[in-house]
Amino acid sequence: MSKFKEGDTVTETADVNQDDLPALHRNDNVLLRKLGYKSEFKREFSLLETISFSLAIMAVSCGVTTGYSYPLLSGGHFAMVWAWFIPCVFVMCIAASMAELASSMPTSAGLYYFSAKMASKERSALASWITGWSNITGQVTLICSINFSCTELITTAIAMGTDGAVILGSGATFGILMGIHLTQALLCSAGTRILARMTVVTLVVIMGTTIGAIISLLVCAGNQRVSSKDAWTKFENNTGWSNDVWAFILAFTSPMWSLTGYDSAAHIAEETAGAARAAPIAILVGVGVTEILGWIYYIAISYATTSVPDILETKLAFPLGQVFLNVLGKKGGLAIWCSITVLQESAFIYLCGCSQAVDASRVIFAFSRDDALPGSRWWKRVNHRTQTPVNAVWFAMILSAICGVLSFSTAAFNSLASASVIGLYISYVTPIYYRVTSGRNKLQPGPFNLGRWSYPIGWIGIIWVAFMVVMLLFPYSQTANEQTMNYSVVIVMAVLIFSGGSWIFSARHWFTGPIPNIDVQSDTSSYSEKPENMEQNSLKN
Template sequence: MAKTKDDALVTSSEVDSQDDLDKVGYRSEFRREFSLLETVSFSLAIMAVSCGITTGYQYPLLSGGHMAIIWAWFIASFPVMCIPASMAELASSMPTSAGLYYFSAKMASENRSALASWITGWSNITGQITLVCSINYSSAIMITSAISMATDGAVILTQAATFGILMAIHFTQGIICSAGTRVLARMTVVIMVIILGTTFSAIIALLVCAGDRRVSAKTAFTSFENNTGWGNNGWAFILAFTSPMWSLTGYDSAAHIAEETANAARAAPIAILVGVAATEILGWLYYIAASFATQSVTETLQTTLPLPMGQVFLDTLGKTGSLALWIPIAVLQYMCGCSQAVDASRVVFAFSRDNALPGSRWWKHINPYTLTPINAVWFVILMSAICGILSFSAAAFDSLASASVIGLYVSYVTPIYFRITSGEKKFKPGPFSLGRWSRLSGAISVLWTVFMVIMLLFPYARQVDAQTMNYSVVLVMAVALFASLSWIFSARHWFTGPVPNIDNKKYENEKEEST
């Protein structure tokens, strides 16, 4: 134990965490109330594997049938794992809520530092906010699916009703996410328990209850059906990667709550790696179970339910069993949205702390009672709700999912790219380091992301109209255009990247006096 200048007792891990934060130039403004378990839970909560598979099942089902259901997730898991590994190394070295855009600023060369930070920050905020909306929209359509199941298809809600549900989800999440750090930390453990419970329940229920109706192993693992309209089967299969790419996002959350985490230099990389690895393994098992339980790809795609997995549940578990499993997953998806909103608010706070957002003085304000950035929470909720207007499009989920993945993964690999180029010699490893594998992991991360970003800009089906087009390009380009013009005409003259808000020399003197 040690004494701070306020004569309060803190643990040695808190002292270490504060030392790490002071080294990167920021004053500690949060309570460090996320333990290692809660940080891992937070990472798992945003990926929420049972929700991700349930809502993303339509992608492999459409673009390859059984073969894509099982193998698209499996194949994508390997290059995707390189990205969190490289990110964990950076988070261990520089544990701050500024996260990715701070990493870019420090790893880029001096003349590119500010621009690299600007690009990373805006890309991450774009991905963060659209991810909140995509999670909440999928939560809304899970609710409409449950209503349709419960009424045997008699009640099918309109797009306007779905939009109303989406707005209610946003509003109530804003209230929950305005709570203090202790409440949010405890909530993540509850979410983790629900994730594990619903995932294992779904895997077991689909395999056991399908009984003699299970398809053969040959069909489950090798049957290929292209229902996208694209003539090239290889391209159709690649489109199935949308599911793992959307599900395996948000793991940077552990870096963004670093200033609320005890011993963040160790806890953050562990949470990132454990969260992604567990999600990949459990997700693949869930997809295997779903493939065996899907009796007919064509009939499943023709369902009147908003989500094809709902039809698989009904065919396998019956109405009562389906609702008994579907409702907890829907509740989990709502809580997943809460976790993502918290994550996004910390990014907005950190970027505003460096005066990079319009209205930064509002968004960087810390509520004196909760010691959390409540204004930033409501900024995220408002912007996500605006994105929710896309719910009137038939391709709303596709567009939001693609936009979130593009924004987030561009922000993920930008600091990784600079880490293995200009930042290789000046990088100072933290407790977790990839060592000689850093360059290989980074190179795979960059190449895979470039490939996936190009893929995600394409429409999912070949024949498109105003209702079915992929609007992700509109969302991403709108923010990119605004950020670019802001940089050219204004920000390049005053934005220098992360701005330290403490005097390190003064801190060192206070530290010596307190000890």
């Protein structure tokens, strides 16, 4: 059934003579039409640019810099090293399962499309609805969480440069946050080619800054470095929880927050050349590189952290800034810190934050394409000039900016990090769950597949996320008050109540999951593509 209604405003690259397109792009478009959608974007993301896009969102140096306080509190040196390493093993299982699905079904609908196709016929629509709303919740809150981290890095640099004389209040901080959102919205409204090229710059800056910070900490610490025994094994619990094991587990928040957004490669699949191969490669390489560099960075930080209690007493917004001051002095520490802040402004704000905004807009566009969001007819429109969903970009940024109001309450805003991780990882494992249950025999493997390892790897990821969702709802102190309470449960429950209520009272009567916006049979038969050139691994209709 065709879902494309008369009067919808959409730019269709599918109407372009397919013979004018490169063979790889024609194959991509044929596969996309087999999945039920017409090609509406330019395929200007190469494999390198897709990998860069994935790395830009995770931005390892910035993720470690902003997440350092978690292991610092939850075990000191031991947590810095091992609380990053342990979750990485399980996250890679989730990434591998996601890569298998993205290879089989390369569409910007991504996760909620996977859930719909892997679930049983009776549960397909509900599975798609849950996945879509969970992913959008995580995407939007992650934009705001990332941008607030950028803002705090800037305020920390100002405090360091003035010896603490200038400490910006919540009003000025909120103003910077809104300025970042506005700038990102303007840049993300550009064409795909500009965004694709800029992600390569991000890759270079991220790698350079991370390696530079690691070398600076190890070399300049000199004799101040702690012993290897302390760097790898010394445990100090400063959380307030009496159980050391639980305190250590709470440090998993840092890698779980950093290792999010790698589904982005799936969401730009309709803008990627050779998406069935590029998307899974980008997911696996992005996660793998981030995990390795992040672990090495934390090891260097552990060696350079001479006193955990002293660092905890810092007045800087980010404790890692104090480590750089102690190791490199004011000038050297400020130089390194500013280089990281520059990374935030040029890559993490403009590119990492932009990449996340682009990712969120593609999810909103795809979900709206199936009329699943209020105002869908606006958010699914593609700008005729840039051939990007500009309306969806601004919608995502406005929602994120509204979340930014929480920045006036430190406890409430810090809960956004947990809420974003919970929302994203629920959307990650929902299609994986259906893949290993009702969808065991439904998947037509793409170029990348796990074979018989799909099921054990999938179940490992599912069990890990179930455990992490519970952990991320706990406060960081056993004696929590209004200032230390974890309010992520409020944010998550608000979305669940809204989406669940919408399903019960309305959506279950009209939402049927992804519906083709083309006549699949007639549209695919209209191509003059040679059979031997068509993508052989596609979803069974």
